[in-house]
Structures are given as structure tokens and as C-alpha cells.
Amino acid sequence: MKQKIAALFNQVHGRAPAVITRAPGRIEFIGNHTDYNGGTVLGAAIDRGVWVAVAPRTDGLRVFYSDMMGEKVTLAASVTAKQTGETSWINYPLGVLAALPAFQLKAPEGFDYVAISDLPTGAGLSSSAAIELASGLAFLALTGQQPDRETLVKIGKHAENNFVGVPCGILDQGVSGFGQKAHLVFIDCRGPRFDTVPLPESASFWIFNTHTKHALVDGLYAARHRECMEAAKALGVSLLVEATPEQVEAAKSRLSPDAFKRAKHVVDEIARVAQAVAALEKGDLDAVGHLLTASHRSSQHLFENSTPELDFLVDQLSATLNVHGARLTGGGFGGAVMALTSPAFGDAQAQAVADAYAKKFGARPDILHMRTGDGAEQL
Numbered sequence: 001m002k003q004k005i006a007a008l009f010n011q012v013h014g015r016a017p018a019v020i021t022r023a024p025g026r027i028e029f030i031g032n033h034t035d036y037n038g039g040t041v042l043g044a045a046i047d048r049g050v051w052v053a054v055a056p057r058t059d060g061l062r063v064f065y066s067d068m069m070g071e072k073v074t075l076a077a078s079v080t081a082k083q084t085g086e087t088s089w090i091n092y093p094l095g096v097l098a099a100l101p102a103f104q105l106k107a108p109e110g111f112d113y114v115a116i117s118d119l120p121t122g123a124g125l126s127s128s129a130a131i132e133l134a135s136g137l138a139f140l141a142l143t144g145q146q147p148d149r150e151t152l153v154k155i156g157k158h159a160e161n162n163f164v165g166v167p168c169g170i171l172d173q174g175v176s177g178f179g180q181k182a183h184l185v186f187i188d189c190r191g192p193r194f195d196t197v198p199l200p201e202s203a204s205f206w207i208f209n210t211h212t213k214h215a216l217v218d219g220l221y222a223a224r225h226r227e228c229m230e231a232a233k234a235l236g237v238s239l240l241v242e243a244t245p246e247q248v249e250a251a252k253s254r255l256s257p258d259a260f261k262r263a264k265h266v267v268d269e270i271a272r273v274a275q276a277v278a279a280l281e282k283g284d285l286d287a288v289g290h291l292l293t294a295s296h297r298s299s300q301h302l303f304e305n306s307t308p309e310l311d312f313l314v315d316q317l318s319a320t321l322n323v324h325g326a327r328l329t330g331g332g333f334g335g336a337v338m339a340l341t342s343p344a345f346g347d348a349q350a351q352a353v354a355d356a357y358a359k360k361f362g363a364r365p366d367i368l369h370m371r372t373g374d375g376a377e378q379l
């Protein structure tokens with residue numbers, strides 16, 4: 001990919017790039033909607049992601065190109081307005097540029113820019129965090145600034161929250177920044193504090209991308225965020241992480257039915273993350289798998305961010321030999337299911353699940369056998 005982006009840069013801009021960076025996509029392993037509630041979460045960086053190449057310009061222009069759009073877009077450095085329509089992918093690098101001053105860092109004025117990706121779109125593998133981190137690293141290298149990983153992660157999240165306008169937590173950017181091959185990233189989102197947990201060698205990941213997306217997905221994510229904050233307020237805590245499962249249970253009659261369900265999901269899910277870390281340390285992948293499936297059931301019934309398509313895949317996978325567990329991954333309301341399997345689970349079994357899905361829903365999910373990868377880096 002490094003050669004590929006260098007060649008494309010040359011073709012588009014007629015010269016060599018000065019800096020090339022890469023940042024991975026991620027799988028949300030367990031900890032659904034816990035991040036913005038101050039909770040804990042486990043994710044895996046994958047061996048696919050976004051590559052960014054840049055070179056400085058002296059005329060103050062910023063010339064963007066990505067293999068996803070295939071057209072050059074030129075903006076003056078003074079243009080900071082959010083883009084709409086076809087060029088809205090530029091909001092990720094623009095959001096990063098706009099975030100830099102908040103971290104006492106300098107944004108480059110003019111530059112040529114190319115981004116390429118080998119992440120499947122709409123699979124909930126967080127191409128947005130990957131482009132934010134790869135862009136952030138590239139812009140900072142171009143201006144000779146070297147932030148630590150945590151700052152880079154926070155710049156990405158700042159861009160997403162304040163420029164793109166999604167009230168996400170720190171999971172996606174944190175995993176893309178701190179990922180490590182053959183490890184999961186553990187994030188205590190309150191600090192935030194980042195750590196890695198070794199993944200047993202026999203752990204295998206599969207993604208089933210349904211390509212379904214609820215028409216109101218962004219609004220629904222924001223609605224869940226709001227409901228969680230309201231539930232925390234009703235419980236007398238600033239974030240749901242501060243409430244125990246017992247406190248939530250005791251407050252059941254005081255909370256609206258929805259507030260109770262959202263709060264119960266979050267506090268139980270935070271407990272499951274801790275149990276998953278303990279089970280991983282023991283190498284007990286069956287126990288981990290049960291927690292993954294329990295997480296999905298909680299998303300399905302309590303957080304209500306699943307769909308019939310995702311539930312069907314989890315049902316099928318749970319009943320399949322060599323599958324430890326399965327759950328929706330990411331924001332929900334469509335997207336993908338991930339399965340944790342033993343190495344004995346192979347393509348034939350995955351295709352059988354896809355066959356059953358196609359029979360019911362009339363379309364096939366994409367199947368991806370994922371490998372873990374390293375976090376964002378300059379190449």
C-alpha cells in the first residue's frame with residue numbers, strides 16, 4: 001500500500017509525497033456504547049485501514065484527493081466550512097486541521113493530500129477514525145510536530161465530536177491509535193487510560209457485514225447518547241459508569257422504562273468488559289464467547305440498537321460449531337456482526353451462515369476473516 005499511495009500521489013499531484021502515514025480500522029470487541037458513559041471497552045485494531053500521503057505547498061492551497069471519490073478538491077487554507085455532498089469525506093481531515101489549535105499544535109497551511117483505504121465501507125470498522133488519525137499524523141509530521149499517541153487520539157475524537165458532529169466516545173480513535181498486533185486495546189474511557197491485553201493465539205475473528213443501515217442511524221446514535229445522559233442524571237451521577245448494577249435495579253420504579261433499559265445495559269456491559277479481560281487472561285475463549293453473546297442480547301433487548309438482520313446472524317453463529325460467541329459491533333442499527341471463533345471455523349461454515357441469511361433476507365452479507373494489526377504510524 002505504501003508503494004500504491006506513493007504512485008497515486010505522483011499521478012495526481014505530479015511529484016513525490018513528503019510524508020506517508022497509516023492508521024487501522026477497528027473491531028469493537030466488547031463494551032457496546034460504554035465509552036461515552038465513561039466506562040471500559042475492548043477493541044482490536046485490524047490489518048486494514050487508511051493511508052494518507054501529503055506534501056507541502058507554498059501557495060496556501062489545500063488539494064485533496066481520495067481513491068474513494070476520484071476527484072481533486074482544492075480549498076484555500078482559509079476555508080474552514082464543513083463540506084456537504086460528494087466532498088463530505090474531506091470533513092475528516094478538515095476536522096483534524098480545525099482541532100489542532102485546541103491542542104496548542106499548528107496546522108499546515110497549503111499541502112497536497114491523498115488518502116486511500118482498504119477498509120470495506122459500512123461494515124462498522126471505523127474508517128472515520130482511521131482517516132482522522134492517519135491525517136493527524138501526516139499533518140503533524142509535515143510541520144515537524146511530534147505529539148504523543150494520546151494527543152493524536154484526542155485530536156481525532158475532537159474532530160469527530162466538534163467538526164463532523166458525532167457525539168462518539170473514544171473507542172474508535174483509541175483503538176486506531178493504540179492498536180497492537182495479537183492484542184486487544186483496553187480503554188478506561190474516564191481517564192482516558194489505554195492498555196493492551198494479549199489475545200490467545202487460537203482466537204480468530206470473522207466479520208459479517210449486512211450492508212444494512214438504518215435511515216436514521218446518526219440521529220439514533222445521538223438519541224441513545226442523550227438517553228444515557230438523562231438516565232445518569234435521574235440516578236444522581238454524572239456518568240453511568242458511576243452507578244452500580246444494584247443502584248440501577250433499586251431505581252427501576254423511578255426511571256422511565258427506556259431510561260432503565262439503557263442504564264442497565266451500560267452498567268452490565270461495563271461488568272462484562274471486566275469479566276472478558278479476566279477470561280482472556282486465563283485463555284478461556286469459551287467464557288469470552290459467552291460474554292460476547294450476552295452483550296449482543298443486551299444490545300438487542302435493553303439498548304435496542306440491534307436489527308432483525310444482526311439478530312439472525314448472531315442466532316445462526318451461536319448455533320454453529322467452533323464459534324465461541326458473536327455480537328453486533330459498533331454503533332448498531334445495522335452494520336456488522338463479529339464472531340470470535342476457534343481456528344477450526346472456516347470458510348465453509350461462514351458460507352453456510354451467509355446462505356441461511358440470504359434465504360431469509362434475499363441478500364448475502366460480506367464475509368471478512370480479520371487479522372489484528374498495529375496502531376497508527378508514520379511509514
Ligand code: GLA
Nearest residue numbers: 032033034168169171330331
Ligand atoms: C460507534 C462510536 C463509538 C462507540 C460505539 C458503540 O462506533 O463511534 O465511540 O460509542 O459506536 O460502542
